[in-house]
Amino acid sequence: MSxxxxxxxxxxxxxxxxxRYVYNTIYKAYFGPxxxxxxxxxxxxxxxxxxxxxxSGNRWRLxxxxxxxxxxxxxxxxxxxxxxxxxDEIKKLIVIEDFPKAPRYAGVRRxxxxxxxxxxxxxxxxxxxxxxxxxxxxxxxxxxxxxxxxICIRDLIIKIDQTIEKEGSNVSGVMIxxxxxxxxxALDVIGETAFGGKFDMILTGTHPLPxxxxxxxxxxxxxxxxPLLKPFFGDREYLYTxxxxxxxxxxxxxxxxxxxxxxxxxxxxKESGMTDLEVFDQTVEFLIAGSDSTAFCTAMAIITLARNKxxxxxxxxxxxxxxxxxxxxxxxxHETLKRLPYLNAVIYESLRLYPxxxxxxxxxxxxxxxxxGEDVNEFVPERWLDPENIPRDAYMPFSAGSRNCIxxxxxxxxxxxxxxxxxxxxxxxxxxxxxLDIVQFLAPRLRxxxxxxxxxxxx
Ligand code: HEM
Numbered sequence: 354m355s356x357x358x359x360x361x362x363x364x365x366x367x368x369x370x371x372x373r374y375v376y377n378t379i380y381k382a383y384f385g386p387x388x389x390x391x392x393x394x395x396x397x398x399x400x401x402x403x404x405x406x407x408x409s410g411n412r413w414r415l416x417x418x419x420x421x422x423x424x425x426x427x428x429x430x431x432x433x434x435x436x437x438x439x440x441d442e443i444k445k446l447i448v449i450e451d452f453p454k455a456p457r458y459a460g461v462r463r464x465x466x467x468x469x470x471x472x473x474x475x476x477x478x479x480x481x482x483x484x485x486x487x488x489x490x491x492x493x494x495x496x497x498x499x500x501x502x503x504i505c506i507r508d509l510i511i512k513i514d515q516t517i518e519k520e521g522s523n524v525s526g527v528m529i530x531x532x533x534x535x536x537x538x539a540l541d542v543i544g545e546t547a548f549g550g551k552f553d554m555i556l557t558g559t560h561p562l563p564x565x566x567x568x569x570x571x572x573x574x575x576x577x578x579x580p581l582l583k584p585f586f587g588d589r590e591y592l593y594t595x596x597x598x599x600x601x602x603x604x605x606x607x608x609x610x611x612x613x614x615x616x617x618x619x620x621x622x623k624e625s626g627m628t629d630l631e632v633f634d635q636t637v638e639f640l641i642a643g644s645d646s647t648a649f650c651t652a653m654a655i656i657t658l659a660r661n662k663x664x665x666x667x668x669x670x671x672x673x674x675x676x677x678x679x680x681x682x683x684x685x686x687h688e689t690l691k692r693l694p695y696l697n698a699v700i701y702e703s704l705r706l707y708p709x710x711x712x713x714x715x716x717x718x719x720x721x722x723x724x725x726g727e728d729v730n731e732f733v734p735e736r737w738l739d740p741e742n743i744p745r746d747a748y749m750p751f752s753a754g755s756r757n758c759i760x761x762x763x764x765x766x767x768x769x770x771x772x773x774x775x776x777x778x779x780x781x782x783x784x785x786x787x788x789l790d791i792v793q794f795l796a797p798r799l800r801x802x803x804x805x806x807x808x809x810x811x812x
Contacts, residue, residue, distance in 0.1 A: 671694075
């Protein structure tokens with residue numbers, strides 16, 4: 354066979370493969386089982402169009418403000434992806450049918466096969482891992498983590514106090530980057546409760562571990578684009594060494610001094626035969642799942658309060674009656690805080706307006722006039738004071754069903770303590786003219802991790 358004929362055959366062969374691909378793509382988009390679901394037809398051709406929009410961080414805006422009004426509560430956004438914001442359909446999917454998570458979650462694993470609680474796609478694995486780790490987040494156990502969380506809130510107050518004392522305060526107080534400082538606080542809290550000690554992010558502003566955990570996540574996501582990228586985006590050594598040393602040190606203690614999340618994971622290891630790498634994966638996962646999300650929610654609650662002065666005053670009045678004074682060595686008691694109706698109402702309402710969710714379209718569920726009424730976009734904590742007002746199944750800031758957030762009580766405890774401490778101790782003033790530029794890559798956050806607010810001591 355001549356070379357020309359050989360190349361012609363190869364060309365025809367490749368041409369046929371290409372045609373088959375084009376045919377399948379078009380067939381799936383226009384005639385496949387999902388073709389009846391409304392959505393942008395271009396996006397139905399290839400996942401690339403929807404994924405590509407993620408790079409700017411503004412994909413959530415496109416979904417909420419362009420697609421949702423145009424296509425309704427069930428939208429096809431890729432050949433095999435739909436977004437749902439109808440409460441009955443969401444419930445059916447994640448509670449009643451309890452569908453497993455999509456295979457794409459594997460992308461954030463260390464290795465494609467290395468399942469973790471958050472990324473588990475196998476039901477049996479998830480059930481067992483959840484059973485093993487649940488004690489770390491049980492309400493009773495959280496009470497013993499309370500003093501560890503307070504160590505970090507103490508730092509938060511000391512840091513803000515020092516800034517006010519150093520810079521003096523004018524009418525609107527000293528400028529504090531509320532988002533930055535609350536992110537540091539959330540990182541310190543996970544450090545203190547799951548990594549044997551806070552990272553001192555609040556006091557020093559830097560520690561390699563949180564950076565390295567974020568870097569590992571970015572590298573893992575990059576690897577999902579193509580396995581060929583693995584040599585360029587491999588994991589770095591630091592995380593493994595840090596966690597490895599920590600675990601070794603803890604195991605050497607005959608009578609572990611700290612009953613923290615790390616200890617629960619190590620106890621679970623004894624019971625289940627988890628490998629050291631699995632212990633590593635699980636602790637790093639808590640850092641990733643629990644820091645940006647909690648920081649975002651706490652910061653949005655404080656910012657929204659400061660923008661609604663009457664509500665801020667109402668909260669202050671409630672706190673003042675319940676906890677007369679707050680200082681670094683006298684922080685509010687969570688047992689008292691969890692019973693304060695307006696504090697809880699503020700937190701629930703802020704989580705409604707700014708949910709830190711992934712997956713299904715919870716943002717649209719929380720912003721639906723059909724469920725919440727005409728004031729859906731307003732900050733109305735009062736709606737939470739009467740449980741009858743809350744629409745059933747239309748509120749899921751921590752998701753629902755078997756894959757709901759294992760850390761939700763932990764997060765609520767932390768958010769209550771922080772908001773109560775800040776509102777009781779400081780006069781907090783919004784500084785107008787700043788953009789609340791929310792971007793979402795995995796969880797939502799403020800674009801530059803920055804929002805300045807005025808802080809002064811309350812008289
Ligand atoms: C306000 C703060 C938080 C919010 C809004 C939040 C929200 C969520 C949501 C919506 C999910 C479901 C995700 C999905 O379906 O893919 C989830 C799962 C999870 N969250 Fe959170 N979370 C918060 C704080 C935390 C904290 C503090 C931790 C741990 C220390 C944590 C650990 C986890 C884990 C491990 C899962 C996976 C649970 C499972 O699949 O069984 N979260 N979270």
